[in-house]
Structures are given as C-alpha cells and as structure tokens.
Amino acid sequence: MTTGSVNPRRADTRRNHERILVAAAKSLAGSGEVSFNAIAKQAEVGVGTVYRHFPTPEALILAVYQREVRQLVDVVPSLIDQYAPEQAFRVWTTDHLAHYMMTKRGLADALRAATASRGELPAGAYEAMVGAVSVLLKANVAAGTVRPDLKPETVLRSLGGLLYLDPNGEWRRDVASLVDLLWRGMSACQGCLKAAERP
Numbered sequence: 001m002t003t004g005s006v007n008p009r010r011a012d013t014r015r016n017h018e019r020i021l022v023a024a025a026k027s028l029a030g031s032g033e034v035s036f037n038a039i040a041k042q043a044e045v046g047v048g049t050v051y052r053h054f055p056t057p058e059a060l061i062l063a064v065y066q067r068e069v070r071q072l073v074d075v076v077p078s079l080i081d082q083y084a085p086e087q088a089f090r091v092w093t094t095d096h097l098a099h100y101m102m103t104k105r106g107l108a109d110a111l112r113a114a115t116a117s118r119g120e121l122p123a124g125a126y127e128a129m130v131g132a133v134s135v136l137l138k139a140n141v142a143a144g145t146v147r148p149d150l151k152p153e154t155v156l157r158s159l160g161g162l163l164y165l166d167p168n169g170e171w172r173r174d175v176a177s178l179v180d181l182l183w184r185g186m187s188a189c190q191g192c193l194k195a196a197e198r199p
Contacts, residue, residue, distance in 0.1 A: 017053050019043040025064050028107050034060060065111060068100050069125045073132045085139040086183075092136060093159065094175045101162035102171070130156055146186040158182050 023042035027034065034057040040047040054060035075096055079088040133152040140146040161178055165171040 016043070016045050016049055019045065020050055020053055020060075021064055021067050024060050025068065025103055028061065028064060028103065036060075061107065061111060065104075065107060065125070068103060068107075069128055072096055072100055073128045076132045076135050080135070080139050085136070085143040086145045089136045089140060090176075090179055092132075093162075093179050094172060097159060098162050098165060098171060098175045101159075102165055102167045105163055140186075141188075144188055146183075147188050150186055155182070155186070158185075 020039060020043045023039045024034065026042065027039055036047050036050045036057075039060075040050045043050070050060075054063060072092075076088075076092060079092050082088070083091055130152045133156050137146060137150055137152055137155065141148045141150075159178070159182070162175065165174055
C-alpha cells in the first residue's frame with residue numbers, strides 16, 4: 001500500500017457506519033423504535049455489522065442524535081458561502097433545521113430511554129446549535145437584513161414551532177410561513193418596525 005492511500009477496509013467501515021446511522025435516523029423518525037434487524041436490512045449490511053458499530057440500542061440512538069446536530073452545525077459555513085445571508089438562513093431552517101426537528105420528535109422517546117440508562121445527553125449540543133444560529137445572524141447583521149440586538153438563543157427558541165410540523169403534510173409551506181413571520185420581527189427595516197408599532 002502506497003503512502004497516503006486509503007485502507008479499503010477502513011473506507012468500507014466508514015461507509016457502513018454512515019449507512020447504519022442514516023437507516024437508524026429514518027427508523028427513529030418514523031416509529032421511535034430501534035430494530036437492529038430492520039436497520040441492517042435498510043443499510044444493506046449484516047446485523048452483526050450493526051452490533052459491531054453500536055453494541056447497544058442506546059449507543060446507536062445517541063450516535064444518531066449527535067450526527068443530526070453535527071450536520072446542522074457543519075453545513076452553516078457552506079450555506080453562507082453559497083447564498084445571500086437571508087437566503088442562507090431560510091435554506092438552513094427549511095432544509096436542515098426542519099428535518100432535524102421532525103426527526104427529533106421521533107427520537108424523543110428513544111432519547112429519554114437512552115439517557116435514563118447512560119446519563120445526560122452529550123454536552124454542547126444546544127450550545128452548538130446556538131452557535132450555528134449566531135453565525136447566520138452575524139452574516140445577516142453585516143448585510144443589514146436583521147437587527148443587531150437579536151440574541152441567537154431567542155431566535156432558536158422562536159423556531160421551536162418546527163417541532164409541530166407534519167412530515168406527511170405541506171411542511172415546506174408551513175416552514176416558509178413561520179420564517180416569514182419570524183423575519184418580520186427580526187428585520188432591520190425601520191419602516192417595517194414603525195408600521196408594526198402603530199396601533
């Protein structure tokens with residue numbers, strides 16, 4: 001094997017790990033349950049492979065949760081590079097945060113069971129999400145599209161309504177309506193603010 005080449009076995013292990021997490025996220029979002037046999041079938045791996053990566057259901061559930069949060073945070077810089085700041089916020093909310101919230105609803109019971117046996121959720125998940133919102137807000141403040149006094153914690157709490165989305169309904173439309181409503185309150189447009197203050 002030449003220097004710098006990728007070990008095929010390690011690459012295959014990483015692919016299997018990711019496929020298992022993707023399959024588990026879908027399963028948890030739909031039923032809130034973990035079936036290693038069903039996950040193995042969907043991931044197209046042997047059930048023994050699932051157990052090698054995740055010895056217990058609790059370990060798998062927490063790994064899914066961590067993956068979802070990590071993806072939410074890691075995608076922000078590329079969105080800011082790709083879109084104007086306001087659009088980056090909207091794309092992040094619609095294509096990433098909304099999906100996470102719908103998945104989290106299915107994960108809720110499983111997470112409670114996992115943390116009951118293993119302790120608290122991984123530290124820093126909420127802080128990481130607040131950090132992602134903060135980066136998006138700073139880009140918009142610099143662009144003059146939102147007020148500079150906004151707190152990322154408040155904005156994130158305001159997006160908590162995404163938990164009530166119906167994944168089988170017109171959820172993209174509902175996300176757009178929520179973001180439009182939130183954006184009016186966040187807007188740096190002085191005329192908009194004055195109009196909102198009128199009786």
